[in-house]
Amino acid sequence: MPPPSTAVVWRSVGLTLRVVTVISLLVSLIIISTNTATLSSNFSRIEIRFQDVKAYRYVLATIVIGLVYSLLQTAFTIYHVTTGNRIAGDALYIFDFYGDKLISYLLATGTGAGFGVTVDLKDANSGTNTGIDKFFNKANAASSILLLAFIFTAISSVLSSLALPKKA
């Protein structure tokens, strides 16, 4: 059996990146969208959901858009790896180039927003309640996994930039 060609190796790297991006975004989506906390005092119970923090709604939006894009790219890449051809031919290299750039920037702003709002809201509420601490810790976990997804997409963007001159 001959060793795989360089092109096949790069396609497999590309596919692996798409798959780990999809998994990271899915995990981040589940963590942030199920994040709730109940703050109870002697007199009342207050429910806090992720929607109550506006920045988390933006984070969720970037995750959902990133997920749709990454699922689409995973499908395109599987087609490429299995058939050796690209859907839409060489035009797809241009779509990859601008798509990866746009989506990686979007995920970068989402990551910044997630960490940015959490660090200061957690500070402002520290010590008031263990429920709220857990709420912000889960938000930090979701942001950390979103950071991973952003890094994977940024690497995809480097690869699609380097692949562009070969085809465009």
Next chain:
Amino acid sequence: MPPPSTAVVWRSVGLTLRVVTVISLLVSLIIISTNTATLSSNFSRIEIRFQDVKAYRYVLATIVIGLVYSLLQTAFTIYHVTTGNRIAGDALYIFDFYGDKLISYLLATGTGAGFGVTVDLKDANSGTNTGIDKFFNKANAASSILLLAFIFTAISSVLSSLALPKKA
């Protein structure tokens, strides 16, 4: 006088992008670093500075790093436009490619952090004091101008990606 060549036009576009990036980052730096508010009640006066919001320290750091990089790139581009040669020759195209990518991602996270923390802290403190409203409005202004600087750097990144195959 003959019309300028395409290469000269693109160099001028590149230089213009660097200069407007430097100007935007400088304005954003001044706004965020001078942002203070004094909250006075009948009994006390509390001074709030940008350092009190941890996310703003991160925003400031991204602005400073972006500014150093953009000043360096402005100098390189002026040299290129005036002499027709590039410092360090073709290796600089690779520096442009990775540098623009890295710095534009950094500015994207800074923009996300700036807007993300401001929207929710402003909400949490709305109506309590006009001083604090002004404080967060100035933070939003700084974030908006940082957003512009990020977009300029992202465009530079597209140009340096497209320029890479010609030289590398």
